[in-house]
Amino acid sequence: MKKHLKKFHPARPPQSEPLDERQVKNSAGGYAWAIDQWALLERFLILGSEGGSYYATEHKLTRENALNVIACINADGVRAVDTIVAISNSGRAPKNETAIFALALAASADNTATRQYALSQLPKVCRTSTHLFSFLEYVKGLRGWGRSLRRAIGEWYLAQSPRQLAYQVVKYRQRNGWTHRDALRLGHPKPRNSVQDVLFKWVTQREASTLSHDERPSDDALTMIWAFEQAQRAQNVEQLVQLITDYDLPREAIPTNYLKDPRVWDALLVRMPLMAMIRNLSNMTKCGLLAPGSDATREVVKRLRNANY
Structure with missing residues (x-):
């Protein structure tokens, strides 16, 4: 009798069979309750797909989730972008990379309004130069360098305070094959003040900049660039330690x-x-x-x- 119950028990069907029509087959070969595309979007933004899972490869997970992101963007672009921004800013995800990728997908959508809205949210998701460079690398493979994208890149730089911008260009000089010179030449932002003008010229024409001279500038933001240049030419540890102490240089500025x-x-x-x-x-x-x-x-x-x- 027990043998028959093992093979047929209406109250306890095997994992290889669904409980009812609401369940769907999962990567393990069993059945689970389906979640809607928006819950799946949130799960992807939080957990990502790096390393895959026990039953699905990283490639498969990324592809499946990317298609779902696109489906959400097509269904409601504003809601999709708002979800990306919310999770990126809430600290719920251990890494920001997935949100950057999803924003790049939204910025490459067919719908013009969705693209523009996604690009307007760029500073909220890409909060550091590393994030920006990751976004540029993703978007490079998804769309062309249209005017709206170039404008968004330029606005990212113009929105930074002079001190923040100086810190960014010193700390994150190169990531993912991108430099600030590359990004500035794409965005081509027009400086709104003299400090921005000097900073942009230092990034794009460093060899012609006066910030490498021995005389310290009076502006706080430009002083950080000057201190970085001095650190590159430091003759001894004592001089370098003094520069770190006086001007709060990050590790990336140290030879x-x-x-x-x-x-x-x-x-x-x-x-x-x-x-x-x-x-x-x-x-x-x-x-x-x-x-x-x-x-x-x-x-x-x-x-x-x-x-x-």
């Missing part, structure tokens, strides 16, 4: 040959953001800064324990 010195990392650690600190724990350990019982180690532990840091 590679100095990144083995614990004094440099000690100066960087003072104002290093939390995520940057976590990413560089191995580097600070390798150079000898983080050692058992050291002041730097205690500072790192203190920050990691501080929920409000």
Whole structure:
């Protein structure tokens, strides 16, 4: 009798069969309750498809989800873009890359209004130069460099405060095969003030810029560029540490040959953001800064324990 019940039990059908017509077959070969395209969009934006899953390859997951993103964009472009922006800004996703990809799809939509709306939201999703360069790489394979796209790129730069822009061009000089020179030549923004003009010229015509001279400029934003140039020509560690301390230079502004010195990392650690600190724990350990019982180690532990840091 038990053998028959194993083969046929209306109350407990096997996983290989649906409970009712509302279930759909999943990647594992079993059946699960279907979710609508908008829930699937949110799931993709949060979880992404990197690495695939146990039952589906990364390629398959990315393709399936990309097609669903396009379906959502075609169904309601504004809602799709708003969903992308909301999840990108809420911190619900561990990585922003999927939201950038989805925004690039929206910026390449057939509907003109959807494209324009997606491009207007570019600064909200692409908050750093790394994000912008990722967007440019995605969109390069999806559409042409039309006027609206070029304008959006230019507006991204013009919307930055001078200090923010100086920090961006120093910290994120190159990512994903793109540089600020590439982006500025595409966007071709017209400077709205003299500081922007100097910054743009430094990026596109660095060899002709006066910011590499020894005289420090009076403007705060231009001073960061000047400090970066001074760091590239630093003659010793002491000079470099002083520049880091005085002008809050990020790690990316430091010449590679100095990144083995614990004094440099000690100066960087003072104002290093939390995520940057976590990413560089191995580097600070390798150079000898983080050692058992050291002041730097205690500072790192203190920050990691501080929920409000």
